[in-house]
Amino acid sequence: MASLLSRNGKGPAPGRLFKVPSVRLPRLPFPYSAPTVPEGLEAPERRRRSGPDYETDWARRLPARLGRAALRETVMRGAVTALAAPEVHGLDRLDAERSEGGPVIFAPNHHSHLDTPVLLTSIPDPWRERIFVGGAADYFFRNAVTSALSALLINAIPIERTHVTRRSTDQAAALIDDGWSLLLFPEGGRSPDGWGQPFRAGAAYLALRCDVPVVPVHIEGTGRILRKGKTLPTPSTAKVTFGPVLHPAEGDNARRFGTTIETAVAELADEATTDWWSARRRAHAGTTPALTGPDAASWRRAWALGDRSRRSRRDKRRWPDI
Amino acid sequence: MPRPGFVLDVDRSTPPLVFHHGEGFRLEKLPAGRSRVLYPGEPLAPLDDVDGAIRHALDNPLGDSPPLHALLKPGMKLTICFDDISLPLPPMRKPDVRQRVIEAVLDQAAAAGVDDVHVIAALALHRRMTEDELRHAVGDRVYDAFAPSGLLYNHDAEDPDNLAFLGTTPHGEEVEINKRAAESDLLVYVNINLVSMDGGHKSTATGLASYRSLRHHHNVRTMLESRSFMDRHRSELHSSNWRMGKVLEDAGVKIFQIETTLNNNTFGSSGPMSMLQKREWEWSVRDRASFAAMKAGLDRMPLKARRAVFQGWKAPYGVTSVQAGEVEAVHEATTENVFRQQLVEVEGQTDVLTMGLPYVCPYNVNSVMNPILVACTGLGYFFNMYRGMPLVREGGVVIMSHPTTWEFHPVHHPSYIDFFEQVLAETTDPLEIESRFEKQYAEDEWYRHLYRNSYAYHGVHPFYMWYWICHGLSHAGKVIVVGGETRAVRRLGFGAASTLQDALEMAEDVVGRDPTITHVHNPPLVMADVK
Numbered sequence A: 001m002a003s004l005l006s007r008n009g010k011g012p013a014p015g016r017l018f019k020v021p022s023v024r025l026p027r028l029p030f031p032y033s034a035p036t037v038p039e040g041l042e043a044p045e046r047r048r049r050s051g052p053d054y055e056t057d058w059a060r061r062l063p064a065r066l067g068r069a070a071l072r073e074t075v076m077r078g079a080v081t082a083l084a085a086p087e088v089h090g091l092d093r094l095d096a097e098r099s100e101g102g103p104v105i106f107a108p109n110h111h112s113h114l115d116t117p118v119l120l121t122s123i124p125d126p127w128r129e130r131i132f133v134g135g136a137a138d139y140f141f142r143n144a145v146t147s148a149l150s151a152l153l154i155n156a157i158p159i160e161r162t163h164v165t166r167r168s169t170d171q172a173a174a175l176i177d178d179g180w181s182l183l184l185f186p187e188g189g190r191s192p193d194g195w196g197q198p199f200r201a202g203a204a205y206l207a208l209r210c211d212v213p214v215v216p217v218h219i220e221g222t223g224r225i226l227r228k229g230k231t232l233p234t235p236s237t238a239k240v241t242f243g244p245v246l247h248p249a250e251g252d253n254a255r256r257f258g259t260t261i262e263t264a265v266a267e268l269a270d271e272a273t274t275d276w277w278s279a280r281r282r283a284h285a286g287t288t289p290a291l292t293g294p295d296a297a298s299w300r301r302a303w304a305l306g307d308r309s310r311r312s313r314r315d316k317r318r319w320p321d322i
Numbered sequence B: 001m002p003r004p005g006f007v008l009d010v011d012r013s014t015p016p017l018v019f020h021h022g023e024g025f026r027l028e029k030l031p032a033g034r035s036r037v038l039y040p041g042e043p044l045a046p047l048d049d050v051d052g053a054i055r056h057a058l059d060n061p062l063g064d065s066p067p068l069h070a071l072l073k074p075g076m077k078l079t080i081c082f083d084d085i086s087l088p089l090p091p092m093r094k095p096d097v098r099q100r101v102i103e104a105v106l107d108q109a110a111a112a113g114v115d116d117v118h119v120i121a122a123l124a125l126h127r128r129m130t131e132d133e134l135r136h137a138v139g140d141r142v143y144d145a146f147a148p149s150g151l152l153y154n155h156d157a158e159d160p161d162n163l164a165f166l167g168t169t170p171h172g173e174e175v176e177i178n179k180r181a182a183e184s185d186l187l188v189y190v191n192i193n194l195v196s197m198d199g200g201h202k203s204t205a206t207g208l209a210s211y212r213s214l215r216h217h218h219n220v221r222t223m224l225e226s227r228s229f230m231d232r233h234r235s236e237l238h239s240s241n242w243r244m245g246k247v248l249e250d251a252g253v254k255i256f257q258i259e260t261t262l263n264n265n266t267f268g269s270s271g272p273m274s275m276l277q278k279r280e281w282e283w284s285v286r287d288r289a290s291f292a293a294m295k296a297g298l299d300r301m302p303l304k305a306r307r308a309v310f311q312g313w314k315a316p317y318g319v320t321s322v323q324a325g326e327v328e329a330v331h332e333a334t335t336e337n338v339f340r341q342q343l344v345e346v347e348g349q350t351d352v353l354t355m356g357l358p359y360v361c362p363y364n365v366n367s368v369m370n371p372i373l374v375a376c377t378g379l380g381y382f383f384n385m386y387r388g389m390p391l392v393r394e395g396g397v398v399i400m401s402h403p404t405t406w407e408f409h410p411v412h413h414p415s416y417i418d419f420f421e422q423v424l425a426e427t428t429d430p431l432e433i434e435s436r437f438e439k440q441y442a443e444d445e446w447y448r449h450l451y452r453n454s455y456a457y458h459g460v461h462p463f464y465m466w467y468w469i470c471h472g473l474s475h476a477g478k479v480i481v482v483g484g485e486t487r488a489v490r491r492l493g494f495g496a497a498s499t500l501q502d503a504l505e506m507a508e509d510v511v512g513r514d515p516t517i518t519h520v521h522n523p524p525l526v527m528a529d530v531k
Helices: A062-083 A091-100 A115-122 A144-154 A166-177 A202-210 A254-273 A276-285 A298-308 B050-059 B097-112 B131-149 B201-207 B220-224 B236-250 B285-300 B303-311 B327-342 B371-382 B414-426 B430-442 B445-453 B461-468 B470-475 B486-491 B500-511
Strands: A087-089 A105-108 A131-136 A156-159 A181-183 A214-220 A239-242 B006-009 B017-020 B025-028 B035-039 B077-083 B116-122 B152-154 B163-168 B174-178 B186-192 B255-262 B319-325 B343-346 B350-356 B392-401 B478-482 B495-497 B517-520 B527-530
Touching: A062 A115, A062 A144, A091 A239, A105 A115, A105 A202, A105 A254, A115 A131, A115 A144, A115 A181, A115 A214, A115 A239, A131 A144, A131 A166, A144 A156, A156 A166, A166 A181, A166 A202, A202 A214, A202 A254, A214 A254, A239 A254, A254 A276, A276 B097, A276 B131, B006 B343, B017 B350, B025 B285, B025 B350, B035 B343, B050 B097, B050 B255, B050 B319, B077 B097, B077 B201, B097 B116, B097 B131, B097 B186, B097 B255, B097 B319, B116 B131, B116 B201, B131 B152, B163 B236, B174 B201, B174 B236, B186 B201, B201 B236, B201 B327, B220 B236, B220 B430, B220 B461, B220 B470, B255 B327, B319 B327, B327 B343, B350 B500, B371 B392, B371 B414, B371 B461, B371 B470, B371 B478, B371 B486, B392 B470, B392 B500, B414 B430, B414 B445, B414 B461, B414 B486, B430 B461, B461 B470, B478 B500, B486 B495, B495 B500
Parallel strands: A087 A239, A105 A181, A105 A214, A131 A156, A131 A181, B035 B517, B077 B116, B077 B186, B116 B152, B186 B255, B343 B527, B350 B392, B350 B517, B392 B478, B478 B495
Antiparallel strands: A214 A239, B006 B035, B017 B025, B163 B174, B255 B319
């Protein structure tokens, strides 16, 4: 607004035809507005309404959970079905962990804002009702409104991705210890070009710290629908493949286990774009294509990406009917 | 701790008992003081880690077989065969244990660098499995990896170019099986051993065989000499398969057998049908309300809808054991595990045997239980679920409860229709049927075409169903069907009764007044060890 006015506020700004009047509402008296601070005294530190310090406890209380479940099963599921109609594969690999019902960490690749709703509607019970999402503090919690919406809709907690803090990991670890499962995108952000990014060690670190297994997940197709930088989605199909549950091996550290998770997701990507048998053979031969794509010029990376856009829909009809 | 099966002596306070009755149920009161009920054991605790158990079995084989990974080499020909749609019953919930085992085998094959792999549904003369059925058995991952390139398919027992003749047993039995399986460097057979009849050498020698081979043990003589075919040491059916297994071995067919067993969790411990695996006097208010609501609903539904409801049921079976290695050693352990779940000791025989027949048998999954299959389920399978001697005395009466409608699946069972209309109209004597009609049906070009290209059981299959019942037919003095369609029941040569009381009165004409009665409370499956 200020840029539209000239510096003294009396004439139109250069290049502007109309003068826009400034309107100032009268300030309400205390206690209907915040108190002023006497000069010479330090203003008390105010709790931030956004960012990494945003408190999300309220979003895990019963009213918020009920509201979230209702929204997920109506608005979110409807939108996901309309935009992505995801095919879900590999749920059978989770049977043993599902029957135990303990918390797990879901570690998917990340192409699109659609990934979270697709996963939240694809992840089976009992995890679906007790899952929280690691959301970028600088993106999802940048102001009070986005913070509240992120906490309510997807049960996000703020995760610092620009620097390492104890607060994020402590909060995530406390929730996992309390029986909540975590959905965390180890790439730390959406793919800029359709290929994956190197995995960070956060998911592996939390798995080791809390002694919980990790479920590698591969999502294919959401980049076609709403890739990074796009504002309007294009309906298409997506495919979610859950992989075999990973437990840290004896003596694993976060870096090594993180590499294991990345490899597992890469194998799932290979499985989703070719077939399971070919993917297993390449996995055993150590020739699984990397998630990050070929190390080449951008046009060649884009060219190679064309091979990964296979999609299939199968008619479930049982034949013959009588 | 699951309770084992047991025998209940019926008294005046025994509640009415559930009889399966096709796509429905009947509640029947048995006479007090002279009736007993054979209840199945409760489901055994399933394995906690099935995938771990599979890996353990592959790495620690039974008998003189090396571990699977030691048998896998780059450049070899590997064929994986698996039991078809007829097992288990009802089909199990996903993931099917065959999928788990096949994936574990393929994973080791991938690690060993094996490229040449075929996956074959060992269905003998059964109908081909549809895509959905194959997907259910082996899983989408395996199906999508192999089927599009033609490497996952149904065995074709009538394809002369893909059958290999391997020799003859000392008894003159010809052994001819799937050529790809016979010529592979390793044949891995993945089985589900639902009952003690399944598995062992029968898996390969029957599942992958042709009519030329099968006719040597699927015949009246073999069945009459099998007392019963559920007790492999007293079964001529199994003896014949053992001899054929020896021919396979001598011909150099290397078999790595993987067998699995399931528990009795057929209807679930919770859910709409859970009361069916509880004992009636232990039903809660909820169970009684669920049963009443289910029965009322079913009684008002059209048959097609009822059938869809029942055929849609997938059993939440738990896997109780996995064993792998040399065929005989594996099957010995498997049979023990089957008996651990199903065997119940029973003292002596009775005059009458009653049974409620369910909606499904091995040959009507996703299909219609036609009258021939009703006869086979009752007199073939349930009657033979014994070790020692039958539950009913020789000359006694078998009473089966089933609607027995005159209805056939035209795609799945075309030769059954003609068998019922033409053959049974002339005679019900198995020996006469075998000698006069079998060859004609077995070699009929139209049935052969439907078996190979449609989803039809082989032309000779209804004959085998009739042979399956010949031990029961020769043993029982009379067979009565309760609640069946009279003209269909009479075509089978059985007596028709509207109620169990009528059937018991009819039975008295054969076995005398106040007969003793055994009721088999089956399914979940129970096998009698009759002393």
